[in-house]
Amino acid sequence: MKALVIAESADAARELSAGARTMADEVVLATFGEAPEAVADKVAVIAVPEGAIVDDAADTLLALADAEGVGVVLVEPTRHLKTVAGKIAAAKGTSTITDVMSFADGAASALYFGGVAERALKPSTDFAVYTVGSGAFADAAASGANEAVSVDWVAPAKAVELVSVAPVQKSGVDLNKADVVVAAGRGFSEEAQLDMARELCDKIGGGLGCSRPLTEGVDWLPRETYIGVSGLMLSPKVYVSLGISGQMQHMVGANRSGMIFAVNKDKNAPIFKQCDYGLVGDIVDVLPALNAAL
Amino acid sequence: MEIAVLFKVVPDDQDIQVKADRTLDFSKAKPKVSEYDLNAIEEAAQLAAANPGSKVVAITVGPKSIDDSKLKKNVLARGVDELVMVADDSLDGLDAYATAAALAKAVESAGSFDVLLAGDGSADNYAQQVPVQLACVMGLPVVTAATKVDVDGAAATIERTLEDAVETVRVALPAVVAVTPDIALPRIPGMKDILAAGKKPAAITAEQAPVACATEVVSCLAPESADRKLVVLDAKADGAIDEFAAALKAAL
Structure with missing residues (x-):
């Protein structure tokens, strides 16, 4: 064949x-x-x-x-x-x-x-x-x-006409190749709070990604950093999930990670049944302390 | 303008249970409109609103269980004028080839359309193949990954957002257009919309001549869950943050 x-x-x-x-x-x-x-x-x-x-x-x-x-x-x-x-x-x-x-x-x-x-x-x-x-x-x-x-172009019966192409501005981070990934979710209620996640990334040498709500609708992070169904499917050494509940649609993009760390204010969030280390607390309180401890 | 919007009814994935033998139990999962198809329905409604005199017909095929009154009202409460449903147990678990064959017949029975909208992918398979296969069956052009659709006369200008580029394309109508979830945020229907939905036309029929699938499912099992440490600490407890930080450092 x-x-x-x-x-x-x-x-x-x-x-x-x-x-x-x-x-x-x-x-x-x-x-x-x-x-x-x-x-x-x-x-x-x-x-x-x-x-x-x-x-x-x-x-x-x-x-x-x-x-x-x-x-x-x-x-x-x-x-x-x-x-x-x-x-x-x-x-x-x-x-x-x-x-x-x-x-x-x-x-x-x-x-x-x-x-x-x-x-x-x-x-x-x-x-x-x-x-x-x-x-x-x-x-x-x-x-x-x-x-x-050699192959000759065979035109389709009903062609679609390409008018123009504009490259998408990439964030520059290729999370597929990152050993450490930090992912932010709905627990971030203001865009400025993402600076705490960025500080954590700097401390541990991670790339910043997100769950769907932060790229769709609010547009706080670029679409190509979205992790989960129809987005990135990652398997980094270390995965740190911040303010993400751990719905299956997100976890499928992260559950092949080596170690999973999670911070979430809801102690019943599904993420705590799928992580290696979990911290129950609001990211607003936890992240400054965690960044200071690292 | 005549607009068809194609949608899929899937079991609510929040209520899918995994049994001890790793097979799936759908018995508690109610039928719902596949999530991103709601965005396609919203885009259909907005396109109709932008082109006065338009009509939106929502079309689906599937097993008998999709004929659910709450689900039908939910679709018709979203700016949809008519619903066409082929509900027949011969249409359960179809692949893209068989779905496109059944949908094409349903579309043809429902009228003639200028634009046939579909969602980005269904919650179950996310194969993104049905709009393409449907276009092939119906002899129409297809544009996928649409994030903006402008119709003028007999053609549409469509912006499609790909992995590393945004393409602007022009396509003659009628055409099949698969839209991404970004295109339109689904509305939350009000009580008035839901009450009005019950009075809108809905045609529910059985399938006369089902087309066989071209693929077969050999097995369907939940993955074996990874062995995780499951050390969960309360951030307020003494030393919890230090312990978490130490574990994180050790893992790097």
Whole structure:
């Protein structure tokens, strides 16, 4: 069987190509820029025409999949490529199995209800489409001659027109790579109180993230620092949760941390059943004292 | 303008219990509108308000249990004019492929629409695939991750917020548009809205020809919980903050 890997980032291109090698005899990689060296048997660089969106590359990639006789498609779970995956799946009469964390015995494991459970899913069709998160194939090694395949753009029947693109201003902190993460939640009632969390970050060398309420609605912290379902899924060495109740939707993004520390004023908050060390108290009283003690 | 807003009814995740064998028990979980679909419903209502003479039809498919009077009123109290529901146990636990097939039929039976709005992802699967698959079934263009939608005439200008960029796109209508939760904050319906909701048209039908899923669930188990120390101290107790600080320092 042949596998098609579709990726926007070089890291995903490399890891998914390595994973595809464990599932298929031949690996075809489709990228939108330069491909990493020696990762696949064949490489197709898709040139998205000016005024087109990456999502609309689905028809081009479908033509490539058909021409190569592909049976399984591994896709990097970006916004653009999730649309591409959906369109390819629809055309092939199947469903994309999304945000796969691992594969075992022909089934793909993914979160259900944001982590209440993990489900193992299998396609009932001959053609399979998966979006796969980073880490699923961490142990696999990529190889291949990267033989160039040329691909012509196939315009979709109803194209979406790209008018303009503006880069999002990033906060500069990549919490995915941080060893220590401090997360602020609803316990912060004023934006100025976040300075106490920032001081704690300085003391322990942590990056500052948040639960959903602080980035949605109040906009106190950048959206890309939101931890939980549909946000960041982290596994730092140390995770310090401040004023966060510990609802499952948040904890799924943090429960793979090495050690979890929590401060919350409600002693019955679910966070205290999921932490290593908990401190029951209002962040307004606790944080100055904690910062002084560190 | 005719606006359809697609939503999913899911069990309330606050009341999902994990049994001793790690399987899930949904028996206490009441049906509710999947959280981020409320934002899509609000955007539909606001889009209708900005374009006088518009109509909003909310559409869903699912098992018989979604035909819940409180839930139906809750949807119709949010600026929605009509509700279309296909409630049939053959539509339980569908994947994106089967959902899109059922939804497409429900949409076609409900009328013709200029804009079909959907939420960012459902609380259960969060696959973000149904709007895309529905657009494919209906032969329509699709735009996801929308944070702003402006309709003028036969096209819409949409701002979509991606991981590292904001794209402004233009799409001919009709189109399927999946919106992020940021687009509109769901309203809290008042008593008057809820009373009026009971008088709005709601069509509840059974599925005639269900489409089979393209994926199967092999297992569904709660994760084994990580072994945590669970040392919880009262901040007011003597030495509690020092002990917490010492443990934190030791962990770094």
